[in-house]
Amino acid sequence: MSRTIASASSPESAAGQADDVIRIVDLIRVYQMGEVEVRALDGVSLTIAPGEFVAVMGPSGSGKSTFMNIVGCLDRPTSGKYYLDGIDVSELDRDERAEIRNGKIGFVFQAFNLLARTSALENVELPLIYSADGLRARERAAKARHCLDVVGLSGREDHMPSQLSGGQQQRVAIARALINDPKLMLADEPTGNLDSRTSEEVMAVFQALNERGKTVVLITHEQDISEYARRVVQFRDGKLVEDRVVTNRRNALMRG
Amino acid sequence: MLKFLTILKVGMKAIARNKLRSTLTALGIIIGVACVIAMIAVGGGAQAAVQAQISSLGTNFLMIFPGAATQSGARIFTGQSTITDDDVTAVRQECPSVAYVSPMSRTSAQVVSGNLNWGTSIQGVGVDWPFVRSWNVEKGSFFDDSEVRSTAKVCILGATVATSLFGDQNAVGQMVRIKNFPFKVIGVLEAKGGSTMGQDQDDTVIAPYTAVMKLLKRSSKIDMFMASATSRNTVDQAQAEIEALLRQRHRLQQGQDSDFMIRSQQEIAQTADQTSKQMSALLAAIASISLLVGGIGIMNIMLVSVTERTREIGIRMAIGAKGRDILTQFLIEALSLSIAGGAIGIALGIATSRFLAWKQQWPIVLAPEAVLLAFGFSAAIGIFFGFYPARKASRLDPIDALRYE
Secondary structure (H helix, E strand, O other), X not given: OOOOOHHHOOHHHHHOOOOOOEEEEEEEEEEEEOOEEEEEEEEEEEEEOOOOEEEEEOOOOOOHHHHHHHHOOOOOOOEEEEEEOXXXXXXXXXXXXXXXXXXXXEEEOOOOOOOOOOOHHHHHXXXXXXXXXXXXXXXXXXXXXHHHHHOOOOOOXXXXXXXXXXXXXXXXXXXXXXXXXXXXXXXXXXXOOOOHHHHHHHHHHHHHHHHOOOEEEEEOOOHHHHOOOOEEEEEEOOEEEEEEEOOOOOOOOOOO | OHHHHHHHHHHXXXXXHOHHHHHHHHHHHHHHHHHHHHHHHHHHHHHHHHHHHHHHOOOOEEEEEEOOHHHHHHXXXXXXXXXXXXXXXXXXXXXXXXXXXXXXXXXXXXXXXXXXXXXXXXXXXXXXXXXXXXXXXXXXXXXXXXXXXXXXXXXXXXXXXXXXXXXXXXXXXXXXXXXXXXXXXXXXXXXXXXXXXXXXXXXXXXXXXXXXXXXXXXXXXXXXXXXXXXXXXXXXXXXXXXXXXHXXXXXXXXXXXXXXXXXXXXXXXXXXXXXXXXXXXXXXXXXXXXXXXXXXXXXXXXXXXXXXXXXXXXHHHHOOOOHHHHHHHHHHHHXXXXXXXXXXXXXXXXXXXXXXXHHOOOOOOOOHHHHHHHHHHHHHHHHHHXXXXXXXXXXXXHHHHHHOO
């Protein structure tokens, strides 16, 4: 049904650190706005190793959204190379990128983006529907239950999103992102719609996942949220202007 | 396959979630399919009724009219029949493929019995008439050769006339007056029902053609005559024999138009059949328009649904749905609506035609092919009208779709 992702792995990846989760080389993304060319990303290079927790920061218009779309395989660079888990994904077509998104990336969005009038369990199962391996309904439900348990929401399987608080909805979204055991958790302003206490609750989940070895990339414009990460990269005008290790890292407390 | 089943379930859930809207959308198809089914049933019934009536006339039946088809205008002016009694006798004796012949002299008159009277058509015929028309006498008897030769004032009543004049009483042996001539009723015909053109065939009186010609019409010429071929297969042959014989008797040169016209029952049947077929095709065509409107309704709702659910589509794509997964999902939704609508429509259509058959006494014939066709057609409408919205959904850009409010 689909070409296996592993076979698409290019020999070039062996040139660098073969086990890097993300290796980006001289990434350029140009938008054509009528007559004007806008260079949203202007030669970005970045490597992220397994187990890292990176916060991507920058003011609006800095190119961090474009960066996140390309890293999330929703968009393609104009030029430059992007290796995700050793695979050159900058050349893949629509369907191949959908497969990559399904198998290797776990998305968490600012607006939660759960399906309304669909139970938490079914929302978490959703990526499995589009997976090539084709699990049975029973197996899907078991996996989804496990992921809800990981984010501390067991017992809420049958709740609809409207019956859950914002923090709980975002944790359902995280469980959904986890279901295919992705190489990369990609969170786009995951606390943007939450108050500070709930934000901490959500960040605690990310930190816990990172402790267990998950690679997390977090897009945010909030300084204090970025301090939950281990490493912060700063964008300005389409360029990467700062790349530093977080010295006094914040630790979120897991609450009920 | 498993993936397809799961997407099927997703589509079904989306339909179930919007019950009122789904019902209203399907209603367009339900009404369309029900109309088509009912119209096909009514049309098919009419066609079958026409067929039955035509075959009741006898399939090896020929009618020979005076005057050429090309001179029908002139025929009205002269009022003179070119066919004589002798022609009829000659046909009976000399055409081997002709089994029976009967002259025909027609008029209409009031038939009076006591203080009741009834206006009807009087058909003067020969003794072979019951065999030509394959129409039997139910009570009493038909007249014989001697009664024809002696211009006997006897008659056989059609079932409608008998009932109108004599009610439940036995008409046989009674006297009736036709144009002031007393006629003795010697028989009653079996009931035959309406004819192709909707007339009541039983509303008639049969008498010897000699009596009708001389007494009622005061004419020495017959109007036409009827003949029946020896079998269904010899109809064409009989027609050719009659044509050759009459041309010879009328001394027509080669290339000259005939001064008579032969119509076979098959021709009449074909014409009538064609007419009723055209009629049912027209009915079905009109009904199909409502089906088309139903299809457009599905397309409309699917387009609204795709716009409304742009964000959902974006989410599904972001987490790994491919274009064809989205296409499949929306096609399934459109297809389920139209198939469900089609199934309900078929049930409703059958119920409607049954109701018409019961209430209006209309003959109903519903071929299983028609039902299958309607079902296939509604599925095709689902695919046809669902495809554009589904493709539109599948081509959305996930980034834009996720940003859609």
